[in-house]
Amino acid sequence: MDGMDMASMGGMDMGSQSLFVSTNQAIARGYWYGIAGITGLLTIIRLVSIAQTRHRLKRQERDPHCVPSRPRSFFSQAYATATATIRELSYAQPVYFTGRISKYFSPLPVGKWLVLAAYWTAILIFLWSNTILKPKDAMYAYKWEKVGFRAAWVTIAQIPFIYLLSMKFSPLTFLTGTSYERINWLHRWTARTVFLTAIVHWSFFLHEWWLADFVALEIKMMPMVRYGFGAFGTITWMILSGFGFFRAVSYEIFVAQHIAAAGVLLWLLFCHVPAYARWNVWLSVAFIAFDWSMRIVWNTLRNTHLLGGSKMRAPGYSARLEALPGDMVRLTISGTDFSWKAGQHLYLTIPRLRPLELHPFTLANASEASKEGGSDLTMLVKARSGFSKSLHKAALKSQDTGRTYRALLSGPWGVPPDLRSYETVVFIGCSSGASFVVPLLQELASKRTCVRRITLHWIIRHGEHLGWYEDTLTSIVESARACGVSVQITVHVTQVLGAGSSVVTDDMELKEAASHPVMEVESRSDQSSSSASMSSAEDEKTPLSRAHLPRTSSLTVANSSRPTVEAMIRPAVEGALGETAVVVCGGLSITAQARTFVAALSDERAVHKGTGAQGIFLFTETYGW
Numbered sequence: 001m002d003g004m005d006m007a008s009m010g011g012m013d014m015g016s017q018s019l020f021v022s023t024n025q026a027i028a029r030g031y032w033y034g035i036a037g038i039t040g041l042l043t044i045i046r047l048v049s050i051a052q053t054r055h056r057l058k059r060q061e062r063d064p065h066c067v068p069s070r071p072r073s074f075f076s077q078a079y080a081t082a083t084a085t086i087r088e089l090s091y092a093q094p095v096y097f098t099g100r101i102s103k104y105f106s107p108l109p110v111g112k113w114l115v116l117a118a119y120w121t122a123i124l125i126f127l128w129s130n131t132i133l134k135p136k137d138a139m140y141a142y143k144w145e146k147v148g149f150r151a152a153w154v155t156i157a158q159i160p161f162i163y164l165l166s167m168k169f170s171p172l173t174f175l176t177g178t179s180y181e182r183i184n185w186l187h188r189w190t191a192r193t194v195f196l197t198a199i200v201h202w203s204f205f206l207h208e209w210w211l212a213d214f215v216a217l218e219i220k221m222m223p224m225v226r227y228g229f230g231a232f233g234t235i236t237w238m239i240l241s242g243f244g245f246f247r248a249v250s251y252e253i254f255v256a257q258h259i260a261a262a263g264v265l266l267w268l269l270f271c272h273v274p275a276y277a278r279w280n281v282w283l284s285v286a287f288i289a290f291d292w293s294m295r296i297v298w299n300t301l302r303n304t305h306l307l308g309g310s311k312m313r314a315p316g317y318s319a320r321l322e323a324l325p326g327d328m329v330r331l332t333i334s335g336t337d338f339s340w341k342a343g344q345h346l347y348l349t350i351p352r353l354r355p356l357e358l359h360p361f362t363l364a365n366a367s368e369a370s371k372e373g374g375s376d377l378t379m380l381v382k383a384r385s386g387f388s389k390s391l392h393k394a395a396l397k398s399q400d401t402g403r404t405y406r407a408l409l410s411g412p413w414g415v416p417p418d419l420r421s422y423e424t425v426v427f428i429g430c431s432s433g434a435s436f437v438v439p440l441l442q443e444l445a446s447k448r449t450c451v452r453r454i455t456l457h458w459i460i461r462h463g464e465h466l467g468w469y470e471d472t473l474t475s476i477v478e479s480a481r482a483c484g485v486s487v488q489i490t491v492h493v494t495q496v497l498g499a500g501s502s503v504v505t506d507d508m509e510l511k512e513a514a515s516h517p518v519m520e521v522e523s524r525s526d527q528s529s530s531s532a533s534m535s536s537a538e539d540e541k542t543p544l545s546r547a548h549l550p551r552t553s554s555l556t557v558a559n560s561s562r563p564t565v566e567a568m569i570r571p572a573v574e575g576a577l578g579e580t581a582v583v584v585c586g587g588l589s590i591t592a593q594a595r596t597f598v599a600a601l602s603d604e605r606a607v608h609k610g611t612g613a614q615g616i617f618l619f620t621e622t623y624g625w
């Protein structure tokens with residue numbers, strides 16, 4: 001019986017099942033070899049990228065006049081061409097919706113569709129290879145069961161992958177460097193795929209029972225069938241309740257019922273599948289147990305300060321709240337006992353305000369690891385509903401009293417992009433999206449890296465919102481000169497407040513009338529020894545200098561309508577001598593437009609295809625909006 005568990009089979013046709021088991025188990029193993037193989041490939045790509053960054057930084061240190069991101073060898077040129085082609089294929093997101101409900105139906109970017117297409121192709125091959133029996137086959141009588149059993153294995157093999165994709169402490173993140181929140185979409189789509197393969201599984205069995213007029217008896221005699229339908233019902237519920245709209249209605253209820261349903265699903269599957277397939281359930285349990293144990297240990301250490309090495313402190317952190325214009329709150333924790341990377345986020349709980357809620361917010365300033373007494377940590381929180389509104393009310397109340405709140409933190413989480421090896425960097429932040437891009441800028445403009453030119457476009461509604469970051473931006477512009485980098489910051493104010501508070505519609509007119517540099521700082525004179533200004537198509541061998549840089553770093557405030565992504569990205573890319581990184585943080589509309597534009601621009605310039613045009617890397621963040 002091939003090690004089969006009679007009890008768990010519940011009387012199903014043992015002969016047919018044992019006949020199919022070895023092939024089906026091989027298919028399930030093949031699925032996991034595939035996942036391991038792709039993870040291995042992504043790990044290698046990550047290692048190459050880390051090595052490339054180190055190599056570029058070393059070259060820059062050895063020869064400050066070179067542009068290390070321009071490929072020199074045949075291998076690096078071929079790698080750059082392959083990278084540019086993949087970026088052009090995958091970045092675009094031509095269709096997106098912004099309506100209250102329709103936004104949940106926005107199609108994915110092309111790259112994610114390509115990943116899904118590859119995944120579905122593999123699943124279809126697993127499902128249908130050698131499963132259609134012909135009348136002359138000896139096993140023809142089992143034609144329905146053959147497909148039913150194959151679909152069962154294809155379904156159960158995917159279950160641990162869904163749980164793996166839900167982990168925060170994930171081996172996938174550790175190996176591939178992709179953070180948990182950026183693979184969440186795959187978690188949802190794998191679950192949707194399981195929903196479909198599960199339909200194939202039960203519908204083929206049901207059809208067979210129906211032909212034999214056996215449906216009621218089968219369900220009555222075989223408890224495993226009832227557990228199976230229970231599991232399918234639970235998956236259906238999880239998929240429907242996980243739909244973006246329902247998640248938005250009440251996130252906490254969504255999370256609570258989703259975790260409960262995930263537990264129930266594993267129990268139902270444990271009862272449904274035969275013993276030799278239960279390793280899939282145990283593997284899922286192992287993933288979850290590991291993740292949650294690590295989270296508990298990590299959060300306990302963070303909030304009890306056991307890792308900080310500082311003297312005894314009360315659990316948690318003392319947070320000050322400050323209400324800012326535009327329903328914004330600045331939360332500040334002084335003297336933290338940990339550091340973070342710019343662009344990472346923390347989960348925040350303030351038990352006195354809302355004890356059971358924890359929300360992710362980006363660390364709005366760069367960590368100052370060397371600061372005595374620990375780095376100050378800030379978060380910029382936009383008051384929307386629920387927790388963030390309570391935070392805003394508390395900030396207004398504590399304005400006069402100076403009251404502080406005990407905060408519990410989880411994190412830091414996230415794997416932000418490493419921008420040190422690019423030649424030009426363009427940051428685009430919409431409103432509170434600045435809390436993602438400004439710390440990255442702060443970090444880049446404070447070190448000597450390969451980056452020579454940085455542009456930041458910050459789009460805000462009202463001039464008074466400038467106060468959220470005015471001091472930080474001013475000090476970035478001041479300090480940029482010491483690192484030999486030119487920083488051009490433009491703050492686009494899209495609504496002019498005043499009598500009647502008018503909305504600006506005529507971009508050009510108002511830009512000319514109202515743009516004014518708030519400050520300008522001269523670049524270092526010792527950097528400009530030669531005068532040749534270069535086009536990005538020029539040959540690598542030509543001696544390069546920093547003379548092509550704009551001579552100043554500046555902070556400009558422009559009253560204008562929202563600038564187009566083309567106006568913000570194209571000039572920087574066309575002026576770049578090496579690879580450009582574009583980082584955008586904002587809603588779906590601006591990130592999708594940036595994705596599509598960067599793909600088109602790379603194609604238009606025939607990047608790394610003989611024209612001399614250099615690569616464009618893109619990273620977008622939407623804060624789940």
Ligand SMILES: Cc1cc2nc3c(=O)[nH]c(=O)nc-3n(C[C@H](O)[C@H](O)[C@H](O)COP(=O)(O)OP(=O)(O)OC[C@H]3O[C@@H](n4cnc5c(N)ncnc54)[C@H](O)[C@@H]3O)c2cc1C
Pocket residue numbers: 181247248249250251252345358359360361362363379380381382383384385386387388389432435436623624
């Ligand atoms: C990685 C990341 C970084 C973020 N950084 C910032 C930031 O710096 N500043 C800022 O203003 N906003 C940020 N956000 C958005 C912020 O987390 C939500 O706006 C906030 O949680 C909404 O809470 P609420 O109580 O006001 O609204 P709710 O009504 O409770 O939630 C509204 C929506 O916010 C999202 N949300 C709520 N809780 C969570 C959670 N625990 N995990 C994931 N999503 C959740 C859900 O989509 C939900 O539908 C970030 C989000 C993410 C995912």
